[in-house]
Amino acid sequence: MSAALGQAGLLDGRRCTTHHQLQEELASRYPRARVIEDVLFTDDGGVVTSAGIASGIDLSLHLLAARHGPGLASQVARDLVVYGRRNGNEPQASAMTAHRAHLDDTVHRVQDYIDGHYTETLPLSRLASLAAVSPRTLTRAFARAIGLTPLRYQQALRLDHAERQLAAGTTVEAAPASVGFGDARMLRRLRRSRGDA
Incomplete structure (x- = not known):
């Protein structure tokens, strides 16, 4: 779609985006x-573009909220069984x-297990037991596959969810507890290490 807009000259001087592989x-x-x-x-001068199919849902909800209010957008999000409206500036790749x-x-x-229980305390021994491997073997497997330990992966998930809440207006003090951080200090530290604060 962005290519068609470009051919028509509608992207000249305007902010736009597309899938990260095509940017x-x-x-x-x-x-x-x-x-x-x-x-x-992106939404610039009446010309809107999205990064792909799923982000097109986010764009549609953004347009509904802008034209008909956030209440209707939230209702449609529930009907579509999506997490909620994501801000357009959120990165294309989540944790x-x-x-x-x-x-x-x-x-x-x-x-999969961490994704469903990211707010809980997840000892490495429990995760290793679920996988029927030793804690050391699991840690090495994670390092090879994704370059993170299981704990770091869980922290990345918590940070992603906290960022969504912050974008929706939740305070820096309230968001941490809802995603499993004990207090705001860990959230602030992770955001600083990522360059967000």
């Missing part, structure tokens, strides 16, 4: 467009998707 090509083909990397969608390109079934199984 360089879009910028090269339409140098007058302002291609914004790693965002879910869940960024670390799933590997082929290790054991790591995928443990990631």
Whole structure:
């Protein structure tokens, strides 16, 4: 869709985006467009673009909220059974998707469990037991597959969920407890290490 808008000259001087694998090509083909990397969608001067199919849902909910109010957008989000409206400036790759390109079934199984229980305290011994391997073997498997320990992966998930809540207006003091951090200090430290605060 972004390519069609570019051919029509509608992206000239405007912010736009597309799937992360196509951003360089879009910028090269339409140098007058302002291609914004790693965002879910853009809305500039009545011209809207999204990064893909799923982010198109986010864009649609954004447009509903802008034209008919956030209440209707929330109702539609519930009807679609989606998490909720994500801000257009959120990165295209979340912790869940960024670390799933590997082929290790054991790591995928443990990631599935962490994804569903990320707010809980998850001792390495429990995760290793679920995978029927030793804690050391699980840690090495995670390092090979995704470059993180199970704990770091869980922290990345918590940070992603906290960022969504912050974008929706939750305070820095309230968001941490809801995602499993004991207090705001860990959230602030992780955001600083990622360059967000």
